[in-house]
Amino acid sequence: NKTVSAGKLKINVKPLPDKGKPNNFSGAVGKFDFLVSTSKKELLFSEAFQLTLEIKGIGNFNLFNLPTVNLPSSLEVYEPERLEKINTNFLGLKGSIKDQYTIVPSSPGKYAIPRISFSYFDPKDSQYKTETSNITYVNVKGSILENRDKDEVSNKKINKVGLVEYGNTSFKAKTKFTKISNEIFFNSNLFWALLFIPFIIAIIIITIKMILNKNKSDKNWILSNTAKKLGKKYLLDAKKNIDNKNKFYEALDKAMMNYLKSILLFDNREYNAKQVRESLLKRSVSLKTIDLLEDIFNNCQMARYTPFDYVDMDKDYSRALEIISLIDKEIK
Template sequence: MRNILLVILFGFFSCIISAQVNFRANLSKSSLGINERVRVDFIIDKDGDNFTPPEFENFRIVAGPSQSIKNSWINGKRSYSKTYTYFLSPIKKGNFKIGQASIQVGDEIYKTMALNLVVTSAVDKPLNPNDPSYVADKNIHLVAEVSKTNPYLNEPISIVYKLYVSPDTGVNNWRELDAPRYADFWSKNINIKNLTVENGTYKGEPYRYVILRKTVLYPQKIGELSIEPLVLDITVQTPSNRRDFFGQIINNTVNKTVSAGKIKVQVKPLPEMGRPNNFSGAVGKFDLFVTSSKKELLLSEAFQLDLEIKGNGNFNLFAFPSINLPQSLEVYEPERSEKLTTNFKGIRGSIKDQYTIVPSSAGKYSIPRISFNYFDPNDSKYKTQTSIQNYINVKGAITNNSRIENNAEDRASNKVDLMQYGNLSFKTKTKFKKINQQIFFYSKIFWVILLLPFTILFIILIIQRILNNKKNDKNWIRANIAKKLGKKYLSDAKKNIDNKTKFYEALDKAMMNYLKSILLFDNSEYNAKKVRESLLNKSVSLKTINLLEDIFNNCQMARYTPFDTVDMDNDYRRALELITLINNEIK
């Protein structure tokens, strides 16, 4: 009896031990240099859900998470494990901890133990010409080109970020890890519509390069200023010494982190010698224009005075000049309009203030000259723009001083009335109306307005009936759903044009759903021969069908052939052209 109890207890505890979940974390190394990477594996021997990784503070995730499952049977015993893998790159030196990861198995939450990791100074890596990481380091370079490193305060400088790639190396994708920070600068990014690969040289060697970013900066502080670097994580394809069955070179894929490097800019102060007393901080090259909408007007009219500054410089970073007119000219708040564009040399365009002016008495008025000072960094000296003197002749009865005093209250009330309308333009013409106007009732307009709602309601009812009939048509419903999915996947392809795998998956689904919408077939009925016959029966030309097959072939070959961004742009454009051609040809 005692032996039977021992056997039962042993079996019970064995079942409990075998039912326990083993969830652990492993590091590929416990110490690494700041220029190295470490692999972290989170392994569980049961199937779980809702995996949550740690924060990975002081590290960048350069790859992952990738998931692998191992399931095997040995001597009738099942072995199972699931692994979540990350590749990390340290940000700084020190002793750090990889925190706990968690996962849910059934109704229980399991966590790993925290791991210690030491990050030391950069270590020397062995120079192995066949190592993909070594080849990538030698053939990929991120460079920041600065137009000027010793500008004046508020003088524009430009930074161009270029990615140089050697001819025998390819780039599949990249993502931004750190964006450049422009502390103590006014910055404006220049939009780059398409990334174009160009030929050039790097340190005397032939390279290809692409411009990733252009930025215009205006320094707002004197002294030495720092610009934090742009940091990218790049997926690089490097050639190996191996060849496939067809004799083609097999490429190795490796991830590489590149930095443009920290940039130092020494900003010079504007010179004190020759600085005008009314200098407002304008730096660049400008022209001043003062124009009047009228030279002569009646006492009851108003005119506009335009003050405009054109040129190239630090617009919006200096005080705009103002006008000083006689008291008998009532001046209202100006309307400002801007026409500015940002290019490689800075901000170019114009800013205009338009003043509405109302004379309160007749006479000939002088518009004083207006001066505008700016600093020209090309000539390293201050310059002044002065407008010409304008004259305005106001015609009407000239009032004496006593009459002006007696009518002071009337003018004040008129001013209040004008202020209520702000800067609305003054009416100078009278619109007359006919005395014997046609009565509205029983006119043509009356009958149109009366019958129009009933006509619109009748049209809506007809459209609604047509749509209801179509909704009961299974083929129409299926074609409509497929058409919507085609548009959705085509939009997804455009959004992921920098990601080869996602782009071609979305493009393949888009074209498939488009064909389903016009040919009305199910996925189970699809084959290339049937699609070709169906399109021929609908009078689609062979040239168009061959173009369709080329696009499907590119989608299928995308996993095995290294396409670049230019090829994806071309395939997307051809897909749009193909849809247009089929719509025009199909009957």
Template sequence: MKKIFLIATLVVHIAVLAQEVQFEVRTQKDTYALNEKILLSYFINNNGDNFDPPSFEGFKVEGPSINKGNQSSITIINGKVTSKREIYTQINYFLTPTRKGTITIQPAKIEYEGTIYKSNAVTLRIVDAIQMQRDPNDSMTQVGEGVFLVAEVSKQNPYVNEPVTVVYKVYFDPRYGVNNVRETDNPAYNGFWSQFQDMKNLKAVLAKYNGKDYAMVEWRKVILYPLESGNKKLDPLSITMDVNVPVRRTSPFDDPYQTVSKTISAGARNINVRPLPEKNKPENFNGAVGNYSFKVTPSKKQVKFGESLDVTVEVSGKGNLKLFELPKLVFPTDFDVFEPKHLEEVNTPLSGMIGKISDTYTIVPQSKGKFLIKPFTFSYFDLKTNSYKTIRSQEFLVDVLDGPGVANIASNETQKQDISKQETFQFIKRNTQFEPVNKNNLFGTTMYYAMLLLPLCCIPILFFVKRKTDDYVQDEFGNKTRMNNKLA
């Protein structure tokens, strides 16, 4: 009997050793939303040591939790008894995606009896965050519930270049503490001109959401100007935060709060942008939408010939001031006109752009006379009346004193102006006779030869001076005598 037992034990042991080692990774599915948690489990059908996980780039990682165990089973078929014992190791991670796209998790490594085994790689597709339905009986989902991100859009059907405001608000249970908030998915606002409002000193206030009281924080404010008509999609904004949730303590030493990481999304929004009406659209309309005033003013109305003056065209009011060009001014041909200097003094609060823009032209009159600058026009689309309006500037007269020309009145619609005959341009001679500026030639003169021989005459003088200097230095008796005379 003992012999039979030993043989059976040996067979079972050999079967366990002969079992092929399997190391694999598993997930419940291959597509997850940005705000879903992913359970990633590694399995090895033996005891494993020195587990080496991958980097998990693109995820926030919680874990690991390691479970080791064994399972035995006995099967009896036709009186034949079969015994099977399985050993396993399970390593679990909870992953939270930090970005959208296709992410590949590289293989992990584990050691068993001196041999390194690799798991398979897993590829996951991360899509936009969703509003998930949760199991109310799941204790993991109950912690940190009651946190919402809402995008409030001021207009669903604006015109092109009509301002739209989007305010992102975070609602949470007043009993919770929220910290370490960061944006994980930012909308691009394609098809819009956008500007964020400066959010300083974020402060929670009490507010109602779906009929219930919540603490509310305005997280982001953005002003949008649609640039083209059509159905435009606003990508969702997603944020991740750490929520401190009060929990029931089982002892006085337990932490009264449990910290849970939450990712919430405002969801995508659609805005239907209407085109501006074609009916009654002025020919000079340049895309201005809002409510404006328009004026053209000179820096002075009386100048001397050749003296410059500035003419400023200015549009002020409320609207898409940064998104259109000012009318181009046309002056009489008697003026030299330089490129205008553009200036913007525009603020962009949440209600839309407000301020003024201007172009300043520097002009220089080239003839004498009085020049009438006739009115210029500016057209815009008025959002209050949903109609086009045209404004005309005031005409003004520029009086140029002195200089060539006749003292008549011309305007910026005049193509040519007669100029009286003056002596400004004289007849140009076609036959010229050139004479040298300096007719004296130094070469071959007495001065030329004197300057040429002067350096040669200086050579004997230099030799004589050099010899006298050497004699003076080598005269030891004379030098001692002179030194004694100095000391006496």
């Protein structure tokens, strides 16, 4: 038998220098690129868009935090979805991580996504470096009502053909008679025009209604789909934090609210228990199921003051899944 041993190896771990350390430094060490992007540059104020913060390169991905975003209050920002794609090789951890925010504008306008900075320490150059994004603009379109100046209505003028105009209304100051044409009306151009114009107008109206209904369906689908994704995400968060009372009931409350939003399509500002109850009754959901739903919400609100244990939280999680299943079966 032979015994082989390696020599003793000492590793000297140097502390990070304090000199030149940026205020927003969160512990990133390596070589990184920082990217900020939006899924849309223009949209309607009832639609949603995604803001993505991405860091890619080589370094200690699991030991630092991504920057946070600070946006205007008229933009409703949901919790980000974390996407990771990291591989380990002889150089260390290599890949990328993303935070994807879902944002819903509450009013039209041109919004600026401000500059966002990410700082890291580059061991090769032995210095701190900061990556900063450019300002990005998102144009949110919507209907704007414009009030006309009352003085415009009283203004009048006479144009070159002798029309007296009052604002947008005009009439001829002098009457001029013309000879009636002797052309036979039947089978004339006017006859065929009057015959087909109603059909053409009807086709145009039907087409416009179909387009408007399609746009409305698309908006409702986007709102419902976004809320459904968030509901599933918060249910998973609740399950993961079933041993943490505050985090569990906070996630469960958000999951149930987003589930209701996906089926009832209500705005967060319009949400209250009475309106939700009335909406569910109109959609043929039974009183028993609605009472069970309200019990879940009451437990979430009382969680800070009532000593729930692990068994109670496990039971509430099972009840939440059961209530979602009951509502899906009963709702019309």
